[in-house]
Amino acid sequence: MPPPVRIVALGGLGEIGMNCMAVEAEGRIAVVDCGVMFPNESIGVDVIVPDLTWLVERKEQVGAIYVTHGHEDHIGALPQLLRRVKAPVYVAPFARALLEARLREAGIAADLRTVRPGEVRGAGADSPISAEFIAVTHSIPDACALAISTPQGVLLHSGDFKIDEAPVGGWKMDLARIGALGRAGVRLLLSDSTNSERPGTSLSESAVGVALDQAFENAQGRIFAACFASNVHRIQQVADAARGLGRRLALLGRSMESNVRLAMELGYLKLAGWQLCSLEEARRLPPRELCVLTTGTQGEPRSALARLARGEHPELSLSPGDLVVLSSRFIPGNEVAIGQVVNELTRLGAEVAYEDLRPLHVSGHAHEAEQRRLIALARPEHFVPVHGEFRQLARHAAHAAKEGVAHRHLIVDGEVLELSDAGARVLEERLPVGRVYAERDASGAEIGELVVKDRRLLAESGLCIVVVAVDRASGAVVRGPEIFARGVAGFEGCEDALRGEALRALDELSGPARENQGEVQEALRLAVRRWFRRVGGRKPSVLPVVLEL
Ligand SMILES: [Zn+2]
Numbered sequence: 001m002p003p004p005v006r007i008v009a010l011g012g013l014g015e016i017g018m019n020c021m022a023v024e025a026e027g028r029i030a031v032v033d034c035g036v037m038f039p040n041e042s043i044g045v046d047v048i049v050p051d052l053t054w055l056v057e058r059k060e061q062v063g064a065i066y067v068t069h070g071h072e073d074h075i076g077a078l079p080q081l082l083r084r085v086k087a088p089v090y091v092a093p094f095a096r097a098l099l100e101a102r103l104r105e106a107g108i109a110a111d112l113r114t115v116r117p118g119e120v121r122g123a124g125a126d127s128p129i130s131a132e133f134i135a136v137t138h139s140i141p142d143a144c145a146l147a148i149s150t151p152q153g154v155l156l157h158s159g160d161f162k163i164d165e166a167p168v169g170g171w172k173m174d175l176a177r178i179g180a181l182g183r184a185g186v187r188l189l190l191s192d193s194t195n196s197e198r199p200g201t202s203l204s205e206s207a208v209g210v211a212l213d214q215a216f217e218n219a220q221g222r223i224f225a226a227c228f229a230s231n232v233h234r235i236q237q238v239a240d241a242a243r244g245l246g247r248r249l250a251l252l253g254r255s256m257e258s259n260v261r262l263a264m265e266l267g268y269l270k271l272a273g274w275q276l277c278s279l280e281e282a283r284r285l286p287p288r289e290l291c292v293l294t295t296g297t298q299g300e301p302r303s304a305l306a307r308l309a310r311g312e313h314p315e316l317s318l319s320p321g322d323l324v325v326l327s328s329r330f331i332p333g334n335e336v337a338i339g340q341v342v343n344e345l346t347r348l349g350a351e352v353a354y355e356d357l358r359p360l361h362v363s364g365h366a367h368e369a370e371q372r373r374l375i376a377l378a379r380p381e382h383f384v385p386v387h388g389e390f391r392q393l394a395r396h397a398a399h400a401a402k403e404g405v406a407h408r409h410l411i412v413d414g415e416v417l418e419l420s421d422a423g424a425r426v427l428e429e430r431l432p433v434g435r436v437y438a439e440r441d442a443s444g445a446e447i448g449e450l451v452v453k454d455r456r457l458l459a460e461s462g463l464c465i466v467v468v469a470v471d472r473a474s475g476a477v478v479r480g481p482e483i484f485a486r487g488v489a490g491f492e493g494c495e496d497a498l499r500g501e502a503l504r505a506l507d508e509l510s511g512p513a514r515e516n517q518g519e520v521q522e523a524l525r526l527a528v529r530r531w532f533r534r535v536g537g538r539k540p541s542v543l544p545v546v547l548e549l
């Protein structure tokens with residue numbers, strides 16, 4: 001009887017971002033993707049990575065890391081993983097190039113092995129797991145699905161995909177191969193749920209080219225086009241539209257510059273020899289001869305576009321009559337920041353065009369009809385929706401039901417689905433999962449949950465510091481209390497009242513309590529908080545400091 005296989009959800013199921021999954025059979029493990037998500041609050045945190053404890057505790061068993069594609073939500077946390085788990089990473093060329101850059105920044109050496117569609121890679125010498133890479137279409141070159149062979153049959157992982165019949169460059173989705181796998185028998189399909197709530201079929205990437213042509217055609221001033229720096233096909237279309245009008249192309253933003261260079265080196269991006277220009281040249285060109293590709297589609301405050309909007313970009317500035325095209329989706333959670341940037345651009349006299357007017361952007365993820373087409377082709381025995389918030393997973397499972405898939409399993413991060421000859425079941429055990437806040441520098445340092453909590457508290461209501469000096473022997477107050485505050489509303493002018501409150505609290509302490517530093521600190525903390533409660537202000541964090549002299 002073949003041994004059971006476990007599918008371990010470590011990230012991306014029940015939330016958007018930080019996708020990470022493990023497949024375990026006979027004590028051997030293969031990992032699929034390990035991505036980040038970005039915080040949408042200002043807490044001084046670069047990225048959020050999945051809790052990798054489960055994998056780190058089993059690092060000897062991990063025989064392979066398979067990467068579906070190079071988006072941050074799939075590769076961004078690999079530096080964190082590879083720092084602690086040494087296993088070969090199987091990855092297609094473009095994702096590899098992006099990953100290499102990430103690892104270089106983090107100062108990590110890793111065993112990266114290039115894979116192309118149609119190739120099969122085992123997950124270690126003694127592992128019963130292997131994966132075949134299959135071409136899919138998505139908003140980045142070299143995206144792959146994985147057909148993972150296990151003792152319990154083939155698990156087909158869609159990766160991120162759409163079924164684009166007219167992709168711009170790159171490969172087409174290998175529907176024939178998926179159909180063949182379906183006929184041979186797919187035990188379990190895990191599929192991208194991002195757009196399960198969108199009916200019909202997503203527009204082809206090539207539709208964007210037409211919309212860009214129309215938008216660019218009547219532009220009198222300079223054109224600024226913003227898109228994701230990894231969306232090479234989109235960059236190609238912006239470049240083509242600009243070329244048709246004789247406009248040269250300048251690049252703004254570090255990731256835009258590095259990705260364009262990478263994509264050109266690898267042959268994914270083809271620009272006319274005359275077209276690229278430096279920012280210095282760009283400043284001298286007549287407005288109608290320039291198109292600028294920029295980052296910052298999500299309103300990120302430090303991005304090139306946001307700095308342009310604030311008039312703070314050191315290299316270029318916007319003029320009335322310039323056209324700004326946002327060729328991207330407004331990712332939920334970022335609407336306010338993006339709206340702010342659009343307001344500022346408009347105030348500077350620029351015309352801002354985005355998705356709602358014409359298809360200046362199309363999604364890289366399958367809509368319902370495409371999701372169902374994949375299910376129909378793969379004909380899986382079991383179905384697990386992945387890559388989405390819970391409502392998107394649930395909707396996707398409903399689509400699978402309509403396609404006649406009898407066994408559908410809604411699992412979220414921390415849950416384990418076990419496939420055995422008896423069928424599939426969700427195990428009782430819950431794994432340690434969650435969000436880990438991290439820096440994106442060479443240290444890769446993790447920022448503790450408590451630190452983040454403190455930062456939120458400080459942002460909410462500020463910090464009040466109470467300093468008092470006491471006599472070591474008697475416990476009598478010899479100086480203070482002095483009270484300092486940062487970001488505390490209602491503090492100004494109330495220092496004396498607060499000091500009085502703190503002194504009274506100290507007076508009320510009994511002799512023995514006064515000799516106990518911890519009790520003195522607690523009394524001060526409570527006194528200050530009590531005072532703020534009484535005056536109706538927000539209670540700040542209170543940091544009592546007792547100096548013994
Ligand atoms: Zn993704």
Ligand SMILES: [Zn+2]
Pocket residue numbers: 069071138160
């Ligand atoms: Zn993606």
